[in-house]
Amino acid sequence: MKKVQVLGPGCPKCQQVAAHVAEAAKAVGVQIEVEKVSKPMDIAKYGVMFTPGLAVEGEVVCAGRIPSVEEIKGWLEAEPAKEQK
Amino acid sequence: MSDSQKCACEPSEVLLFPCSGGSNCGQIAHHAAVELHNAGRGKLFCLAGIGGHVKGLIESAKAAKVLVAIDGCPAVCAKKTLEHAHLPPQIHLVVTELGIEKKSGYLDFSEEELAVCRDRLAQELQARVAGAVADSTTVS
Numbered sequence: 001m002k003k004v005q006v007l008g009p010g011c012p013k014c015q016q017v018a019a020h021v022a023e024a025a026k027a028v029g030v031q032i033e034v035e036k037v038s039k040p041m042d043i044a045k046y047g048v049m050f051t052p053g054l055a056v057e058g059e060v061v062c063a064g065r066i067p068s069v070e071e072i073k074g075w076l077e078a079e080p081a082k083e084q085k
Numbered sequence: 086m087s088d089s090q091k092c093a094c095e096p097s098e099v100l101l102f103p104c105s106g107g108s109n110c111g112q113i114a115h116h117a118a119v120e121l122h123n124a125g126r127g128k129l130f131c132l133a134g135i136g137g138h139v140k141g142l143i144e145s146a147k148a149a150k151v152l153v154a155i156d157g158c159p160a161v162c163a164k165k166t167l168e169h170a171h172l173p174p175q176i177h178l179v180v181t182e183l184g185i186e187k188k189s190g191y192l193d194f195s196e197e198e199l200a201v202c203r204d205r206l207a208q209e210l211q212a213r214v215a216g217a218v219a220d221s222t223t224v225s
Contacts, residue, residue: 047134047141050097050148060141064148 001031002076007043007053007063010036016066017052024072032076099127099210100146102135102163102174103155109194110157110180110187116194117202118155126210127153136166143170151175151213155206158187176209178202 004021008014018034025032037043046055050064054072061067061075101121103114122129128149134142146152154164154174158181167174181187183205185198 047139047145049130049142049145053141053144055141060144062147063141063144 001033003035003057004032004076005035005037005046005055005058007037007046007048007055007060008051009040010038011052013066014038014052017054020067020069020072021054024069024076027069028073028076030076097128098150099153100130100149100151101127101153101155102130102132102167104132104157104163106157106162107192108157108187108189109191109198110185112157112192113180113185113194113199113202114155114157114163114178116199117206118153120199120203121206121210126207127151132163132166135170135172138170143172146170146172151210153206153210154178155202156180176206176213178206178209 004025006014006018006021008017014036018036021032021034037046043051043053046053046060048060048063052066053063054061054067054075056075056078062071067075101118103118104111105115106112118127118129121127130146131139131142135146152167152172152174153176154161154167156163156177156179159179161177161179164174164177180202183201185194185201
């Protein structure tokens with residue numbers, strides 16, 4: 001089970017990111033738990049200044065754009081980074 | 086999304102990274118960036134976060150179209166910090182190259198010195214925007 005955080009106030013772009021995450025997880029067969037982080041102060045804790053943002057296991061993988069399903073597949077399949085966020 | 090929340094899903098096209106160093110020139114770099122930010126010419130960004138490898142800030146910076154490094158002196162710490170994070174700036178300005186002498190430990194500066202730096206940055210940004218328009222015209 002991987003924890004995925006979708007960072008953003010909940011606008012259509014954020015929703016599209018969440019949809020891409022669901023599609024990617026289904027495609028690679030990875031079980032995920034999606035957390036929607038929508039409060040500005042909570043988003044700020046990740047250092048994300050432009051939304052939508054996406055984090056996998058707490059590690060920010062993109063910000064300020066909608067990642068493709070293919071990109072997300074790679075992040076879901078990757079081993080967790082050793083360095084702290 | 087509640088009405089009170091501002092959507093941040095339109096990344097700023099121009100991010101400003103002053104060195105904000107401990108000299109008159111570092112402070113001129115900082116204040117010039119603040120004035121351009123307040124004038125809507127770009128967004129003052131967190132150079133310390135880039136140096137600290139805060140992933141969210143680095144990924145956010147990647148979403149911008151123009152990164153501007155504003156250094157006070159030839160040590161060019163702001164430019165080096167961005168490059169260390171694989172974010173080479175498209176515009177780079179060094180305050181001492183504008184004819185302003187660095188005085189380490191002195192943070193004061195004149196309005197005229199600030200204006201020299203701010204106006205030069207504004208010119209560089211204007212030229213960059215004009216160039217981008219020309220490029221897009223050529224491509225299309």
